[in-house]
Amino acid sequence: KFNFRKGLYITGPRGLKKMLNTMVQKPYTFPFSKLPYPTKIYEVKNGRYESPIPFECKPLVHPVTTLGYRFRINGKTITYCTDTGYCDNAVQLAKNTDLLISECAYKRGILSRQWPHLNPDEAARLAQESNAKKLVLMHFDASKYKEIKDRKTAELQARGTFKNTMAATDDMQITI
Numbered sequence: 402k403f404n405f406r407k408g409l410y411i412t413g414p415r416g417l418k419k420m421l422n423t424m425v426q427k428p429y430t431f432p433f434s435k436l437p438y439p440t441k442i443y444e445v446k447n448g449r450y451e452s453p454i455p456f457e458c459k460p461l462v463h464p465v466t467t468l469g470y471r472f473r474i475n476g477k478t479i480t481y482c483t484d485t486g487y488c489d490n491a492v493q494l495a496k497n498t499d500l501l502i503s504e505c506a507y508k509r510g511i512l513s514r515q516w517p518h519l520n521p522d523e524a525a526r527l528a529q530e531s532n533a534k535k536l537v538l539m540h541f542d543a544s545k546y547k548e549i550k551d552r553k554t555a556e557l558q559a560r561g562t563f564k565n566t567m568a569a570t571d572d573m574q575i576t577i
Contacts, residue, residue: 408439410453414466418442459494461485462517469494477577480533483540486517487527495531499577502569503527504540509558511545518542521555525562535577539569 403409411421421442425432433440441453445468449457458468462485469482471494480498482491484506495501506518519527521538528536538555546552549570556568 405438408441409433409436410441410443412443412445412453412456412458412470414468415444415446416466417444457494459490461490462488464516471495471498479577480531482527485519486514487519487523491527492531495527495533498531498533500535500537500575501528501531501533502537502539505538505555505559505568506540506542506545508545508551508555521558522562525559525566528559528563528566533563534565535575536563536566537569537573537575538566541568 411417422432433442443453445458447459447468449455455473457471461467461469461482465484467484469480469485469491472479472481477500478498479500479502480495481502482494483502483504485491485504491503503524504519505521505524507513507520509520509522511520518540524536524538527533536559538552538559541552541555546555552568552570556566559566
């Protein structure tokens with residue numbers, strides 16, 4: 402069970418609150434108001450924010466509205482880019498970041514202009530061009546990455562371009 406003693410803060414693009422509230426209704430689960438801790442949903446657009454923690458967000462390339470985020474916590478930066486194809490906004494958000502958490506939905510050689518996502522080579526290129534210090538690959542498409550070894554292969558492929566790369570795993574802890 403999750404225990405968010407200070408509350409749960411969810412941040413995303415406009416329309417997020419309505420979508421999440423629809424998803425957590427019966428028969429799927431129960432409303433946020435019934436959780437044993439305060440829950441706040443923040444809808445944001447391109448820009449800089451100071452609450453609940455300092456962050457910046459920019460739109461990414463995807464058929465549905467998707468934002469990338471850059472957080473500053475205790476003097477370190479963490480950039481989170483999911484559901485995106487390669488784009489300038491992702492590079493800008495990841496500029497000199499301590500940790501880039503990037504999607505890697507596609508396998509090497511797969512590209513789609515209709516449904517943009519990154520493959521290991523593009524994620525590594527993003528890390529390299531932005532001068533990130535560390536790259537963690539995540540958001541692996543389950544239909545393409547059917548086994549953990551497939552994710553490890555993606556990690557090795559990305560390391561060919563950006564050495565400090567790792568594939569995310571459940572319960573992973575990262576020191577930055």
